[in-house]
Amino acid sequence: MEYNIVFTGVGGQGVLLASQVIGNAAFEADENVRIGEVHGMSQRGGSVIAHVRFGEDVYGPMVPVGKADLLVALEPMEALRYAEYLKEDGTMVVNFNPEDPLPVQEGQAEYPDEATLETHLEGFGELVKVDADALAKEAGNRIVSNSVMIGVLQAVAGFPLDEAAVLDALKAQVPDDALEPNLKAFELGQAEIDPDQTAPVDAM
């Protein structure tokens, strides 16, 4: 058995933190775990990817192209950038709130429209759109959108770790004074997924 997740987003969105929460949850559940991270220059304001794999037959730290069960993206263009990692029947949960890259901010490029992104993304697997930023605000702070996404992914059909394991890992990872909005964010994220199927409860 193995379960593979690719986390993506923009530096500062908490991609590494989210990957470590899930990695730690799997570790505490006695799974063999590997996390692959990007450090150094590639981190500053750039595109970030982290790989989390767990199960019996896990070797290297990177999820191979075509083997990810889940792609968790904190930003839609970053979902597309790494969409090839998904396996054929894989699921991608995407916080559909664009973060403009520098060339867009400077007017040298245009951010692709939502429909185009969606069409391409759907070619790689089942797309679950989430407005994690809005839910994070509802939970008390936009910065906890990564915890919204952790809640969403935990509720996706077939995700092998139970709620308690993920919640314990989340609690261990965030500072005490930030616990409340993170836990609320997790709950709101979970509620986005209908327990009987992967599709979101209501389209955004």
Place this chain on the structure above:
Amino acid sequence: MIEGTQGTRKLLLGNEAIARGAVEGGVAAIAAYPGTPSTEIGDTLRAEADDFEYYMEYSINEKTALETAISASQSGLRSMAIMKHVGINVAADSLMSLARSGVRGGFVLTVADDPNMWSSQNEQDSRQYARFVRMPMLTPTSPQEAKEMTAYAFELSEELGLPVALRSTTRVSHSRGPVDFGEVPEVDTEGDFEKEPERLVHIPAHGRQLKPKLLEKIEAARERMEDLPFTWVEGTGDGEVGVITPGMAYNYVRESLDWMDVDADLLKLGTPYPLPEAQVRAFLESHDRVLIVEELDPVVEEAVRVLAQRHGIDVEISGKYDEVVPMPYELTTERVTKSLAEYFDVDAPFDFEAQTEAKAAADENLIGRPPQFCPGCPHEETFDAIKAVLGDDAIYAGDIGCYTLGVNKGALDIQFSMGAGSGFAAGLAQFNDEPVLATIGDSTFYHTGVPGLLNAIYNDADTTLVVLDNRTTAMTGQQPNPSTGWNAVEEETEPMPIEDIARAAGAPFVEVVNPYRSDTIEETIEEAVATEGTSVVVARAPCVLFNQEYGQQLEEIET
């Protein structure tokens, strides 16, 4: 993170696992120069220095780090030098002599390579140094193995009387995995240097005596590698095809074979040098075809081909030379799977081609996110001032650090290696009419920038060196350096002003400016460029991230 009793199990970063391995190996002295992907090894050991007995320093550069660690070893202490792959180039001169002298206390050179150049100027393969220096090397495949190998390397070094290298790569250093803790021995940091000039003074007469001794030792090491616990054979093959794989590549081969459901024997090597010849020979003799899968250079493949030729072994060898395995960049499971599918003549387990095609169409919508200066970065102000004064009418030499981002400002025309900017500033000025200006950071200035400045002044080069002094080694995560005011273990030190060094060396123009004051900095740069001879401008303001983290400990200067 690395504190804990025997039996503790933690999810550790590869670099943290190496740090734990060092303390389990009884390390008494550690010297490091930070550099991705090796940085967190030193950072971890520094942060946890209070919990253990060892001496820890960030050195000025990799050569001094190596020399600190050699000093400890020759004083009978177990020691470790830590650096990134290109750091060995800086340390190489003393490293060659070290192998010839041999060690007293176990000596481990920990080096982290960066295949794919995630944060480096090249992807040189440090395993070539193992062969070149004649230094046994261990190459881990996971955080757990990295910890075990590190601790083991100290024993091995003492047993063989040779330095032993632990060579990690980005994917070992920056991956997390479960690590089981072992025992941490008591450590004494009191050395006892013994005078042995025949072994430690490398005059030619001694060098001639030492060479055959080294050759003997490395033959003994070759024998010893037959018993390495990190080398094994696995698989269910029928003896037709075998795969030899060292280091990280083992993971990709293992996963690929399982994914494709192919049966083959696997010789997983814990060392690329020296090869356990009896084991490799037995593997070659028991298979018709053997494929070598390794990352970067064909180091193991060449040794295997030589071995087969020497013993007249009838086996078909494949690898990089017949282009079954790609030479450049890091390997991944999908790259190895494509190679193995071709080699075993089976279908790939996934339609990579269709996926690549779909991705290529999607990629047209992607916009890059190149690295940028952090908001408020003083370096950006300095580059804007330089460009305001000189525009495109100058040749710009540069260096390695956050300020390499000056390339996006059109203020970087040549940049090779640590400290090279000041060397180029002098050289380019001797052969060109337009103004030559070089930029360099504080840590890089102390590292290898000083000789270039001295050379410029001595040879009267008409050039300007701008030192972007943010008082920390920012690029790798805020390590202290001689500009900061404290050392690795946070003991206070007297900051070593760059302007004092330049003045002492006799530079005809030396000024310190605040990069946030655009009028004064532009005026100063203009004056510096107009002054005949070597001018030095120190643009000093603390790194904004450093001050966020350390609570504004570094103050801006009045100018």
